[in-house]
Amino acid sequence: MRYDGEHKQKTRLRVLDEAARAIREEGPHRLGVAAVMARAGLTHGGFYSHFASKEAFIAEAIAHMFEGGPITTLKTVRDLPPREALTQFIDFYLSRRHRDSRNGGCPLPYLAGDAPRLAEASRERYAQGAANLTKVVADRLAELGRPYAEEEASSTLAELVGAVTLARAEADPDRSDAILERSRAHLKRRLGLEAAQ
Amino acid sequence: MRYDGEHKQKTRLRVLDEAARAIREEGPHRLGVAAVMARAGLTHGGFYSHFASKEAFIAEAIAHMFEGGPITTLKTVRDLPPREALTQFIDFYLSRRHRDSRNGGCPLPYLAGDAPRLAEASRERYAQGAANLTKVVADRLAELGRPYAEEEASSTLAELVGAVTLARAEADPDRSDAILERSRAHLKRRLGLEAAQ
DNA sequence: CTTGTAGCATGATGACTATAATATTATATG
DNA sequence: CATATAATATTATAGTCATCATGCTACAAG
Numbered sequence: 001m002r003y004d005g006e007h008k009q010k011t012r013l014r015v016l017d018e019a020a021r022a023i024r025e026e027g028p029h030r031l032g033v034a035a036v037m038a039r040a041g042l043t044h045g046g047f048y049s050h051f052a053s054k055e056a057f058i059a060e061a062i063a064h065m066f067e068g069g070p071i072t073t074l075k076t077v078r079d080l081p082p083r084e085a086l087t088q089f090i091d092f093y094l095s096r097r098h099r100d101s102r103n104g105g106c107p108l109p110y111l112a113g114d115a116p117r118l119a120e121a122s123r124e125r126y127a128q129g130a131a132n133l134t135k136v137v138a139d140r141l142a143e144l145g146r147p148y149a150e151e152e153a154s155s156t157l158a159e160l161v162g163a164v165t166l167a168r169a170e171a172d173p174d175r176s177d178a179i180l181e182r183s184r185a186h187l188k189r190r191l192g193l194e195a196a197q
Numbered sequence: 198m199r200y201d202g203e204h205k206q207k208t209r210l211r212v213l214d215e216a217a218r219a220i221r222e223e224g225p226h227r228l229g230v231a232a233v234m235a236r237a238g239l240t241h242g243g244f245y246s247h248f249a250s251k252e253a254f255i256a257e258a259i260a261h262m263f264e265g266g267p268i269t270t271l272k273t274v275r276d277l278p279p280r281e282a283l284t285q286f287i288d289f290y291l292s293r294r295h296r297d298s299r300n301g302g303c304p305l306p307y308l309a310g311d312a313p314r315l316a317e318a319s320r321e322r323y324a325q326g327a328a329n330l331t332k333v334v335a336d337r338l339a340e341l342g343r344p345y346a347e348e349e350a351s352s353t354l355a356e357l358v359g360a361v362t363l364a365r366a367e368a369d370p371d372r373s374d375a376i377l378e379r380s381r382a383h384l385k386r387r388l389g390l391e392a393a394q
Numbered sequence: 395c396t397t398g399t400a401g402c403a404t405g406a407t408g409a410c411t412a413t414a415a416t417a418t419t420a421t422a423t424g
Numbered sequence: 425c426a427t428a429t430a431a432t433a434t435t436a437t438a439g440t441c442a443t444c445a446t447g448c449t450a451c452a453a454g
Binding site: 201231241 | 441451
Binding site: 025026027029030108109110111112113114115116117120123124126127130131151152154155157158159160161162163165166168169170171172175178179182183185186190 | 222223224226227305306307308309310311312313314317320321323324327328348349351352354355356357358359360362363365366367368369372375376379380382383387
């Protein structure tokens with residue numbers, strides 16, 4: 001090897017990072033090969049030595065998004081007892097910071113409308129990410145001794161994703177905050193997390 | 198006037214209908230002027246005598262989507278007592294038919310991810326549509342005598358939108374059905390609609 | 395039947411895009 | 425230091441798209 005063995009790997013990751021950022025900002029279809037490469041400090045020339053096609057690239061970028069997003073949050077929360085873990089997760093997910101973040105948030109709301117229209121590979125990554133997140137929540141609920149943990153987790157994730165989606169669409173700050181606040185209050189009451197504070 | 202007074206109005210509506218369809222299928226950014234005109238039986242020539250720009254066109258198409266979607270459903274339900282109205286609305290919204298419909302469904306899940314990235318005008322139409330729908334649900338809940346009708350409506354709509362979104366992303370039919378079923382069961386229990394069947 | 399014109403079609407333009415072929419640069423090894 | 429080659433840049437090609445200028449056609453009024 002003439003270059004460092006990890007050289008290409010590293011720039012590949014840099015490109016994927018920028019792609020994830022661009023997808024969050026512009027959506028997966030507005031993504032331009034040249035623009036992403038430029039943001040990673042390169043030109044578009046080497047793109048096809050890194051990725052087979054734009055489509056495959058998008059699928060990889062989406063998978064990459066899930067690694068840096070809510071999973072990270074859940075890991076920082078992994079050592080907490082289930083009640084605190086769930087509380088912190090909900091508080092993060094429905095926070096203004098998460099709503100306003102244009103890099104590093106959960107991919108589920110970002111790609112919500114696009115997912116069904118994506119190519120098969122991309123869509124699978126998305127569904128996989130959703131399933132993973134549901135399972136983590138369900139495990140915590142089960143630890144809390146709640147009887148229908150899986151059902152409750154599915155329905156809870158739906159509300160989380162929906163609330164962030166609607167809050168992001170609402171331009172008026174007060175009404176947007178209200179959307180988050182209402183779902184936060186409801187979910188905590190529903191899951192019996194109120195006393196945990 | 199050389200042409201019938203409503204001639205242009207009618208083709209304008211036809212174009213908007215096709216645009217709404219295309220947006221549901223492909224998303225607002227993949228929409229092509231020529232393609233939409235062709236689907237309406239025209240060429241791309243006359244487009245700019247109907248609409249000022251593509252951006253303005255998209256905003257109008259989004260507003261148009263809200264008129265044919267869930268509002269229609271709610272109107273057919275308007276004469277029912279609130280309990281039945283809410284039950285039917287939830288059953289429709291979380292039905293497989295609504296999940297699979299590529300024309301005529303609620304715009305909220307279709308545009309979920311795109312809404313924050315849309316131009317100001319389009320985003321306002323979206324938020325307006327969401328607010329309208331929330332209000333209709335809140336009014337029914339208030340009629341049922343529920344104390345925090347508005348809060349409950351906001352949180353309910355979030356779960357409805359989130360559940361349809363996630364169900365559409367999930368490729369496996371059984372798991373997709375399960376997502377809908379779990380939210381349907383939860384929402385009915387939550388809103389005290391179970392006995393209404 | 396003639397004619398003015400609203401509504402639409404044809405065709406052109408320039409900007410942008412994915413992809414690919416070829417050239418250049420950087421660097422680890424001998 | 426020399427050089428082979430991995431990593432990236434330059435440049436080319438073919439396609440798509442929004443937008444616009446201009447020409448044609450259908451239709452109502454005379």
